[in-house]
Ligand SMILES: Nc1ncnc2c1ncn2[C@@H]1O[C@H](COP(=O)(O)OP(=O)(O)OP(=O)(O)O)[C@@H](O)[C@H]1O
């Protein structure tokens with residue numbers, strides 16, 4: 248399959264097919280408004296995220312890319328509602344985020360399935376606590392979507408890491424959230440499984456038209472998945488680059504060998520290098 | 533690569549499955565053999581102990597510890613056999629069992645409740661910790677005078693003492709279990725829309741269950757341990773009373789019979805507790 252380069256933000260190339268002829272998503276508009284997060288007080292105070300503003304469109308797939316400790320998780324947790332910003336605010340569809348909620352599905356880096364519940368009960372958990380009686384039917388639909396129907400009655404401890412993460416994705420989606428927040432969800436997986444999971448995720452995303460905010464420190468992963476890559480840099484954590492990824496969809500792993508991909512990767516590395524040099528110089532002044 | 537092939541990747545290969553099922557029969561045989569061997573060793577160990585005891589009593593061993601007045605296992609066995617044919621012996625056992633049952637169930641309910649609220653609420657923890665820490669080291673025997681003064685009947689004071697014995701291990705283990713609840717699971721439940729009560733029920737309690745089960749088993753042992761002290765108060769019945777009575781009448785074989793009976797019943801009841809909590813922890817054994 249030949250990937251086509253499409254400038255998504257400029258729909259001028261009418262000759263090229265649009266990636267998915269579906270209704271544009273209405274929900275999942277994430278607005279990060281001058282958010283800063285400072286941990287600790289007084290002399291021990293430490294800015295994990297410096298004032299950051301972002302506007303993420305409904306249905307957009309955004310990757311937060313950056314080295315360890317640069318504040319990716321902290322920023323994501325502000326959207327999730329686990330961390331209250333020291334300054335600024337986050338809104339999702341114009342509703343201010345004050346606490347975690349089912350409108351923002353979360354997939355964690357560590358395995359976070361309830362080990363005492365079967366795979367099916369894990370996925371049905373969200374609908375059930377919301378008081379729905381069709382929790383099991385919903386759970387079966389989503390397990391089907393991640394290809395794990397046959398494991399419905401198993402316990403998480405009996406599944407491989409990759410399978411557990413897929414159940415985690417199904418569980419987050421079972422609440423029909425408008426935003427999916429993913430914190431290095433494939434970080435612990437081997438390279439092959441990771442590629443498979445990435446394709447799976449893109450397929451699900453294209454079916455749902457859900458907004459995804461995806462944290463990673465892997466440039467290839469970010470470029471393969473995203474419409475837009477936000478490059479973060481450490482101490483203090485801030486967004487240093489906002490790159491559009493105008494690669495055609497659907498994407499397959501071979502895309503990584505194409506010129507357009509390599510150009511984007513070089514551009515990305517360049518930004519990171521310039522920024523780290525600048526930070527290094529600043530430190531030595 | 534085609535799009536169809538991409539979609540197929542969504543399905544699971546068989547080799548991703550944990551191995552095991554085809555070798556079910558062989559597995560079962562291995563398991564049975566391992567269990568058989570394990571029990572063989574246990575019986576063998578008991579026989580060695582009995583043999584040493586018999587020998588020490590026989591030769592009136594006097595090497596720092598003295599066995600010249602210790603009844604031999606044969607004499608104890610005879611006494612045991614005799615008591616097994618008396619209705620009164622069974623009454624002693626049943627009366628003790630009833631006291632354990634009341635004291636223990638009360639301790640389980642109160643202990644798990646206190647442990648759960650202490651594990652989740654800072655205030656409850658700070659408020660109750662001084663009581664738990666202060667009362668915990670006090671041995672059951674030391675409670676006897678106060679127990680008699682405080683409680684209206686003999687029976688209730690004995691139950692109180694067995695209750696106290698079981699209470700502390702259950703409370704402490706429950707707190708420990710609640711504290712071990714992985715934060716990421718609480719966060720996951722929050723983001724799935726669970727309210728506080730639902731998180732408590734679906735996350736905190738199951739996470740604490742293995743530790744609670746351990747506390748329940750330990751608590752059962754300790755409540756038998758305390759029973760002997762409690763039954764000093766008792767006027768006529770109970771296996772602890774039986775042992776104290778043999779002691780005051782200087783019937784050595786009966787003292788040992790009473791001791792062994794407490795040991796046996798304690799083991800039996802602890803096993804019962806493990807059996808009851810076993811199905812609750814099925815998920816743990818199925819993890820690989
Ligand atoms: N609860 C907290 N209290 C104090 N400091 C924190 C807390 N959480 C994060 N930090 C600090 O904030 C900074 C950013 O952390 P964060 O977890 O957001 O980084 P990250 O980019 O997700 O890193 P990684 O890729 O390793 O997960 C780090 O220096 C970290 O030590």
Ligand SMILES: [Mg+2]
Nearest residue numbers: 319320321430
């Ligand atoms: Mg992180």
